[in-house]
Amino acid sequence: MPDTTRIRVDLTAPTQAFRRFWRSTGFSPGELLLEPEMAQTLAYVGGVPNRGIEYMRVHYMLDLVTATEFGKYDFSRLDAALDIMLEHRIRPFLELMGNPSYIYTDFNDVKQAHHWRDFITELAQRYQARYGAEELRQWYFETWNEPDIWWRLGGETGFNNYYDACSEALKAVDPQLKLGGPGVARRIPPIFKSFLAHCDTGTNLFTGEKGVRLDFISVHEKGAKKHAEDLTPNSLSIIRHEMMAVDYVREHHPRFAGLPFINNECDPQIGWHLYHTWHAMPYFAGLAAKIIDQHQRLMVDAEDVDYDILSNDNGFVGHWGHRTHLTYFGKRPVKAAQAEHKTDIGALDARRAAPEPFELVKKPALSVMELFGLLSEQRIRLDDQGLDPDRVGLGAIATVLGGSDERSGASVLLYNSVDRIWQSGEGKVELDFAGLQPGAYALATFKIAHGKGDPFTIWEDLGAPDLPDAAELEAMRLAQEPALSVEHLQIGGAQASHTASIDMPLPSVALVALIRREGEAPEAPSKLKARRFGGLNGRGNIVLFWEPAAHGGVQLFDVLWSANGSGAWEVINPVGLLSSVYLHPAGGHFKVRARDLFGRVSAESAAIEA
Incomplete structure (x- = not known):
């Protein structure tokens, strides 16, 4: 029998503000944004509940701008790339990285630095006019990615000149635009030190003033080095190495000690393109959950770090x-995006003109972000619960739902994850919910584990087809959603309680939501859109995405289909959808609706034909 861990979640306990700092992803290169594979990916990523993934950090975005000479730029491809991100509710974490038609060569050349300033000014003005000042103030602007590896335009002095140009350009358009960096790959490398010293006490190339503004500090720390073997990630080493950077700033540049801190490539292992089977498995979901929890406990709570963003750099197009x-699934070659990359505008335009058919299936790496999206921004500390996740693997994050005066329930994320890829085991949790108000409740458990929310196992059982047929794709997509069970309860008496038992095998993640029935049904979703993609097996896929209405609990979505829009409508998704996206392999007329855990159904969205 597995050991049982008891966790008490008292809805009357004090809460703390809980920042959703994990709300970002990234990939390379920027040209992918103009291709159908990434457009479909964005529909899934942007559909995560409650904007659970809000930002996307993309390398070489400015390569999409072409130039005939300094001061004469064509932004049309960058316009299209940013448009598709924002269309899918994704905001840019915009690296000012790239080189329009490769005309810049050395930022030690003061004339080139001034041209770059003018270029970034034009860029910021353009997108302020296109998207609005308030939208741009939500973006992050960052330096060149990993300048300790990829910077080729003038060494440390050139990099500082480049940063001064970016800073003055953005400030001239709107002083509230956020700029930071340096996003280094190595541990406190020389360019990290020189950059901080320049921002602290150096001379601004353009103003002659001492010091340059710095709005956040970013680094990259990962759990294992690049290797063809399945190296086991060390999750605690990420924390230790990040704290080395934090401590360096606190010691050497104390006026920056309170700045927001970011690890925007916080991945279990270096090298997105190296093939490791565990990337496709529930192990990855459990490890991602543990790393997020470790950052909250060990950096935010214990070290008072203003931890702003933790990003997994896993938005790429790739295989299992x-x-x-x-x-x-498709015939497009998937290459290493960074080391081999140089933007070829002609080849990009040719691929866009004749795209390859393809299919995508969701992995646990995305499903776990759906579950994180169901946590609220009011957390109950569980420090006194006897949990020891860094040693034994079982951890929990508890949040309350509803207002501060009368809480309507709780959502609790549980994970069972150890830093040992192929280790397995059994676990059991008893969640004791206390301080409940009397009433009707729904208890929902979403789970990712072997055989649950686990399409890779289905693919293996199907014989690992390289180009699956329609039935095989349907089987994998049925398995890609987290497994859901719902129980309805009647809880009475003042300050009542309820205990829920959850099996937590190793590895696994579960989101347990206990919600009191109150109010009305969810409001109708809106802004239903469709995009057609060329799929395998000679078919065309319709990807639908929509805007969910705000909802204080958990809402699921149903997609309704009609052949002609005037006859009978049928629900076509076999299980309720957490995210606001759905793929259907046939055209017709579509509507979407929301439902809560009590089965109360919203009005339907306006119908569209696709």
């Missing part, structure tokens, strides 16, 4: 073993 949110 790649570090991606979805797995790709």
